[in-house]
Amino acid sequence: xxxxxxxxxxxxxxxxxxASGAAITSxxxxxxxxxxxxxxxxxxxxxxxxxxxxxxxxxxxxMHWFDYANNYTGLNVYPEMMTDQCYPGGGDVxxxxxxxxxxxxxxxxTNVLDCNYSNAYSxxxxxxxxxxxxxxxxxxxxxxxxxxxxxxxxLALRVFFYNQLWHWWGNIVYYxxxxxxxxxxxxxxxxxxxxxxxxxxxxxxxxxxxxxxSETKDLxxxxxxxxxxxxxxxxxxxxxxxxFGKALEYMKEIINSSEYSLHxxxxxxxxxxxxWCSESIYEINYSDVNGARNWGxxxxxxxxxVPAMIGARGYDMRDGIHDGSGWGFCTVRQSAVDAFESGDxxxxxxxxxxxxxxxxxxxxxxxxxxxxxSPIIGGNAGNIxxxxxNYNNNLRLYRYSEVLLNAAELVVRGAGSGDAQxxxxxxxxxxxxxxKTANLENILNERKNEFLGEGKRYWxxxxxxxxxxxxxxxxxxxxxxxxxxxxxxKYIPFPQNEIDQAYGTIVxxxx
Numbered sequence: 476x477x478x479x480x481x482x483x484x485x486x487x488x489x490x491x492x493x494a495s496g497a498a499i500t501s502x503x504x505x506x507x508x509x510x511x512x513x514x515x516x517x518x519x520x521x522x523x524x525x526x527x528x529x530x531x532x533x534x535x536x537x538m539h540w541f542d543y544a545n546n547y548t549g550l551n552v553y554p555e556m557m558t559d560q561c562y563p564g565g566g567d568v569x570x571x572x573x574x575x576x577x578x579x580x581x582x583x584x585t586n587v588l589d590c591n592y593s594n595a596y597s598x599x600x601x602x603x604x605x606x607x608x609x610x611x612x613x614x615x616x617x618x619x620x621x622x623x624x625x626x627x628x629x630l631a632l633r634v635f636f637y638n639q640l641w642h643w644w645g646n647i648v649y650y651x652x653x654x655x656x657x658x659x660x661x662x663x664x665x666x667x668x669x670x671x672x673x674x675x676x677x678x679x680x681x682x683x684x685x686x687x688x689s690e691t692k693d694l695x696x697x698x699x700x701x702x703x704x705x706x707x708x709x710x711x712x713x714x715x716x717x718x719f720g721k722a723l724e725y726m727k728e729i730i731n732s733s734e735y736s737l738h739x740x741x742x743x744x745x746x747x748x749x750x751w752c753s754e755s756i757y758e759i760n761y762s763d764v765n766g767a768r769n770w771g772x773x774x775x776x777x778x779x780x781v782p783a784m785i786g787a788r789g790y791d792m793r794d795g796i797h798d799g800s801g802w803g804f805c806t807v808r809q810s811a812v813d814a815f816e817s818g819d820x821x822x823x824x825x826x827x828x829x830x831x832x833x834x835x836x837x838x839x840x841x842x843x844x845x846x847x848x849s850p851i852i853g854g855n856a857g858n859i860x861x862x863x864x865n866y867n868n869n870l871r872l873y874r875y876s877e878v879l880l881n882a883a884e885l886v887v888r889g890a891g892s893g894d895a896q897x898x899x900x901x902x903x904x905x906x907x908x909x910x911k912t913a914n915l916e917n918i919l920n921e922r923k924n925e926f927l928g929e930g931k932r933y934w935x936x937x938x939x940x941x942x943x944x945x946x947x948x949x950x951x952x953x954x955x956x957x958x959x960x961x962x963x964x965k966y967i968p969f970p971q972n973e974i975d976q977a978y979g980t981i982v983x984x985x986x
Contacts, residue, residue, distance in 0.1 A: 521608040524617040530605035531625045534632050535695065536774070537598035538759050541591055541639070543773040543780040543864060547571065548591035550639075550759075550870060551848070551930035552784055552805045558932040559945045560811035560923070562839035562952070564804045566788065570838060571804065580946075580958035582967060584983065589970035591639060598636035602629045603653045623684040628697045630679055631705065634672045638709060641668050642934065645966035646984060648977075659980055665966070669713050676706045688734055694751050694760070700729050701757045704873040707881050712938045719890035726882035727893060729756070735875040737905045742824035744874070745847045747854075747867055756873035766858035766865030778858060778865030782850035785928075787827075789835035797827070798852045800863055803837035805845055807927070808951055812843055815924055820907045825927040839954050845928040876902050876925055884918045937965060 520526055542549035556563045556574055563574040576582040606629050608614075609622055633651075640647045645665035654660050663671070679685070685699045703725035710718045729735060738744050738754040751758060766777030773780070786801020807826050815822040827846040848868050858865035879898040886895035895913040902921060903911060911917050922935055936945050946960035966984040974981045 517608075518612050521612050522614055524614060524621060527605070527609045527614055527617055527621075527625060530601075530608050531628055534598065534601040534605050534629055536776075537594050537601065537636065538632075539761060539776075539779070539870075540594040540597070540774045542784075542870075543768070544590055544594050545773070546573075546588050546590040547780070547784060547804075548588055548594075549779075549781050549784070549930075550872070551928060552781060552845075553591070554930045554933040555845075555928060556805050557946070558936065559949075560808055560814075560927055560932055561845070562806045562808065562841065562955070564806040564837060564839045565802060567838045568954070570802075574804075577967070578958075579956060580960055580964050582986070584968040584971035584974070587968050587970050589973060591643065592970055592973060595636040595639045599633055599650075600653055602633035602636070603651065605629045607652070620684065623682075627679045627684050630675045631685075631697045631702050634675050634705060634709075637668065637672055638705065641665060641672065641709075642712070643967050644969060644984065646982070648981065657978075659977060662981055666713075669709065669715070672709055673706070673715075673718070676702055676709075680706075687732070695758070698757070700735070700878075701873065703729060704756055704877070704881075707885075711881070711884075712934060714938060716888075716890075719885050719888060723882060723885040723890040723893065726878050726885065729875075729878050730882060730898070735878070737875055737879075737901060739905070741820055741905060744871065745824075745868070750869045754875045755871060756875060756878065758869040758871050760869055761867065763855045763857040763865045763867035766855065766867075767860045768858075768864035769860040770864070773864060775860070777860065778855055779848075779868050779870070780864045780866070781848045781870070782854060782866040782868060783863040785845045785848060786850040787829050787834035787844050788837045790829060791833050792852065793830065793833050796851060797829070798850045798854070800850050801834075801844070803835075803840070803844075805928075806837075806839050806841045807843035807845060809841055809843065810951060811927065814920075816908055818907050819924065821924055821927070825924075839952060841952065847928045871929065876905075877922075877931075880918060880922055880925065883913055884915065887913060887915050887918065 521530065547553070555561050556578060563571065563578050565571050565574070568575060573582065573586050573588050576586060606626060609617065609625050637647070637649065646662060647668055648660040648662050649668050649671055650660045679702055683699060685697060685702065687699050689696050689698055707722040707725060710722045735756065736753045738749065738752050743749050744752065744754060761777070761779040763778040767775045768777035769775060783800045784802050784804045786797060786803070788801055788803040790797055790799045790801055792799050812822065812826055825846055827844045827849050828842055829844070831842070850866060854868070855862045855866045857867065879902055882893055883895040883898040885891070886893040896910070899913045899918060899921060900910050902925060903909065919935060919939060923932055926932060936942055942960040948957055948959060949955040963985050966986070968984055968986045969981055974983065
């Protein structure tokens, strides 16, 4: 049975600062009747605690747009197809051709996907709106404690959205008050953006009003461990050793709290019944119940399209588990399968290998597909719109195993003291494996197998400086990677239409 959680819904508010109505009669000279303005101004509407909460909830909504709003840039599958573990896949070479160009490091400004760019900035805009309403409007019934709680959520969410932009584009336009006039903002270097994001997270934690863990009705709201994980992810990606010690403290605080633990059954983590289990630090909520996402606008509240993307094409459902809706994207390499040690229970939980002849061969077929979010029969039964967009699978964004591996890596990188060996062993023991020396190479390899299909590997490769060694041409299949990663490929090109709309004020990345 699906755990009832707070599924973030899209908030639609009909607001008008100045409005008028007209009634047309059949005769007479006074055929136009001007009605009095009865609509509330923005200032009046956002004058209650309840309305401010609506604005805060609306700021969460773009988190679930990345899998599909205007195109496909899921936080797990989009970076996953860039790694040494997967191929873009799909029906043919032209199916999501932008993915193939990204994969081969040949993407250009006119073909690069701009939906995650616009999705993230939509989130920034909503966060800035909510912060403006709660801090600049008169809200008599909002307590100072509530204001600080709402503010912390919006600041953390804004960093989350900027983090997506920063990872892909680096040198982005950054602002904390929504643009007006000519709508041109200031483009900053990636290092400057990093400091802005960290400053916001540090300001939250300096006088922290967030909860440590959300109650059932609030699952999906920002918590302190979410901020700790976001902080650590950003610091480690920046390789900012001056903050490694603080990041380690945050990981140890989560570990020592005893509020989180590894789920004993790795394969069961992705069951609907185990959403928000003991291992879950943060999930992005999706639900098929009354799922209304549709091809006209994928930002409507509902389920996710990821299962349809990664399932085997035309599968005949002979196993009685997987449905036949798959499109065959993000196929898993044979070398990724072979990288699992004998007895590692994570292999069967991470990779699905359907019987030969049970599905239609697609592009870059390997016979292996991602298992963690695969399309399950009945997994979208509650939808009321387009079934393929409304699978009932929360995205597990941060898990406790990542806390353990972050902490172990930070210790071996010299951030401070801690039981790096014990933390690594916990992850391996759950996987059915014996101890392995806690060094950087082994920890990165452990992350590779622990997080297959979760969108972590590509960023690990880049931040570790291994791109030029790992992201290279391969001959595993005829249509393997042809291009090679170079340091100038770290940040992808800005979409040309965004540069055009900014009148050329955005300096293009030297991709």
